[in-house]
Amino acid sequence: MTRLRSWLARRLLLGAAQTAAVVLLVFALTEALPGDAAVARAGDQPDPERIAAIREAMGLDRPAHERLADWAAGLPHGDFGTSLASGRPVSAYLTDGFGPTLLLATLTIALLVPIGVGLGVLAARHEGRLVDRLVSSVTLGVYAVPEFAFGVLLVTVFALRLGWLPPTAVGYGTDLLAHPAALVLPVLVLLSRPVCSLARLVRAGMIDALASPYAAHARRYGVPGIRVRYGHALPNAVAPAAQQLARTIDWLLCGVIVVEALYVIPGLGTVLMNAVAERDVPVVQGLAVVFGVTTVVLNLGADLVARRFAPRSEVVA
Amino acid sequence: MRSRRALGALIVGVPLALALLGPLLAGGPGPRTASFTLGGGHWLGTDFVGRDVWRQVLLGGRSVVLVALAATALSYLVALPVGLVSALTHRTWLEELLMRPLDVLLAVPSLLMILLVAAVLTPGGVGLALLVALVNVPDAARIVRAAAADVASRPAVEALRMQGETWWRTAVGYVGRSLTRTLAADAGVRLTGVLYLVATAAFLGVGVEPDAADWAVLVDRNRTGLFVQPWAVVVPALLIVALTTGANLLVDARLERRKRT
Numbered sequence: 001m002t003r004l005r006s007w008l009a010r011r012l013l014l015g016a017a018q019t020a021a022v023v024l025l026v027f028a029l030t031e032a033l034p035g036d037a038a039v040a041r042a043g044d045q046p047d048p049e050r051i052a053a054i055r056e057a058m059g060l061d062r063p064a065h066e067r068l069a070d071w072a073a074g075l076p077h078g079d080f081g082t083s084l085a086s087g088r089p090v091s092a093y094l095t096d097g098f099g100p101t102l103l104l105a106t107l108t109i110a111l112l113v114p115i116g117v118g119l120g121v122l123a124a125r126h127e128g129r130l131v132d133r134l135v136s137s138v139t140l141g142v143y144a145v146p147e148f149a150f151g152v153l154l155v156t157v158f159a160l161r162l163g164w165l166p167p168t169a170v171g172y173g174t175d176l177l178a179h180p181a182a183l184v185l186p187v188l189v190l191l192s193r194p195v196c197s198l199a200r201l202v203r204a205g206m207i208d209a210l211a212s213p214y215a216a217h218a219r220r221y222g223v224p225g226i227r228v229r230y231g232h233a234l235p236n237a238v239a240p241a242a243q244q245l246a247r248t249i250d251w252l253l254c255g256v257i258v259v260e261a262l263y264v265i266p267g268l269g270t271v272l273m274n275a276v277a278e279r280d281v282p283v284v285q286g287l288a289v290v291f292g293v294t295t296v297v298l299n300l301g302a303d304l305v306a307r308r309f310a311p312r313s314e315v316v317a
Numbered sequence: 318m319r320s321r322r323a324l325g326a327l328i329v330g331v332p333l334a335l336a337l338l339g340p341l342l343a344g345g346p347g348p349r350t351a352s353f354t355l356g357g358g359h360w361l362g363t364d365f366v367g368r369d370v371w372r373q374v375l376l377g378g379r380s381v382v383l384v385a386l387a388a389t390a391l392s393y394l395v396a397l398p399v400g401l402v403s404a405l406t407h408r409t410w411l412e413e414l415l416m417r418p419l420d421v422l423l424a425v426p427s428l429l430m431i432l433l434v435a436a437v438l439t440p441g442g443v444g445l446a447l448l449v450a451l452v453n454v455p456d457a458a459r460i461v462r463a464a465a466a467d468v469a470s471r472p473a474v475e476a477l478r479m480q481g482e483t484w485w486r487t488a489v490g491y492v493g494r495s496l497t498r499t500l501a502a503d504a505g506v507r508l509t510g511v512l513y514l515v516a517t518a519a520f521l522g523v524g525v526e527p528d529a530a531d532w533a534v535l536v537d538r539n540r541t542g543l544f545v546q547p548w549a550v551v552v553p554a555l556l557i558v559a560l561t562t563g564a565n566l567l568v569d570a571r572l573e574r575r576k577r578t
Contacts, residue, residue, distance in 0.1 A: 014421075017421050018421050018424040021418075021425070022425055025433075026433060029430070029433045030433055030436060030437050137321070140565060140566060140569055141562045142562070144509040144513055144561040144562065144564065144565040145513075145557075145562055146513050146516045146517050148517060148520040148537070148554075149555075149557040152550055152551075152554045153551065155543065156543065156547055160543065160547060167543070167544075249426075250426045250427060253426045253429065254426065254427065254428040254517060257428060257521070258517055261520075261521065262540075272432065273521065276436045277522075279436060279437070280436075281437065284436040288432075288433055291429050292424070292425055292426065292429060295424055295425070296424045299424055
């Protein structure tokens, strides 16, 4: 019990340190780099007067630690500063893009776990046979393919050749649920990499678990095959996969940015890319903090789940 | 497994040959014509500014492959010393000082870090390689440290130490050399990840000119003409898919063989 508690304390501490690091890093990368935000904002013809004006508007003339303190103090209250391009608060940008991104993420995660685990268990049950070879080869092949290349090929086949699905979400606004056809390709592309990685891990874990002495022993006692497979082997196979799930959050995040750009979905990824293109530093900072902190929290959650499934396995903390 | 290796080599061979030999075969730029046309002496039609797509494809692989290779090499250049020192040192504070910040960095999404820098600077090809390398350092250093700590606990290292061998000879001559196989395996996995990141960053416009001859940029810029002239998008996209899939199959076949021996 004390070991669990000390592990929990260490893991929570790491999470807090990571959150602080994300905030610091976002600030340092966008403000302390040689390219001054004001100069970058002023564009191709840097006019000294304009740079000075922007600098004053951003408060860049104040020392960096003061600005960091002010900015960081506002974050917990949802005060992310104001956009340079439009003067709107950054939080308004966040609420604008939140809906579509949340929808994409929820759909993807909801489908990811059953499909990934299902494929992994299916391959493990038919180990070495045609089904397994097929699943293993396809998951291995698709695993490393960048989303944009895969997505563009899907558009070519399903929108251009067959005409089954719309090529982009242009014209549907933020209410994507009313147009499920526009969601099929984006979710499919988002699923491609995480499903492959999850299925491979579950397959490997399941094969190990089914070959283990405890599974053999349970079979000798006459425990039905279904219970051995899903009651005993699966939880042990899922533990390493749950940790991998945390890694795939990183991919999902990259994926969301790419998929929103590719299918023109007005979510947080599009807001981020627009802000990067316009060099709207406060908006970029706000989004980066939201994305970064989300990753930290989900990582923490995945570690807790992994610990719950297999308490013996040492989760790094 | 042998068939998987052959398949991987075959799939990766085409884009790799195009990427490395393409620029030699491309020839000079032809006259610009209308955008997104098919035929008219252009084998794959023309792109969004009326250039010959086949020539752009021949030129466009080199940047992806070279930036990815450079980024992988650079990440080890930093990760190796950090990992070796923290595995072999007896000072706990030094190990904590080197490794703890990396643990914390591991949580920051990789593409986010690249986009953050791109919001302030305009990194070129070299800048992109540096950025991708930087993103890979935390994970690579952890793997180096874990493998080196394993080797460092061997009696042979103790014997070397007691013989009074220099730190350099123990660390580089023995521990470093014992790591080569682990690192070769990890480098393959890392390379496929780096290829993904480099291509995705280029697609999002980081580290490349807006009209650069680069497969990822070709896909991005020619998307507007997908319904008129699909070849300008499909061919570079297929080449990227082949490059990443083939590399992954090859790496996996090597890992499998290693596991069995």
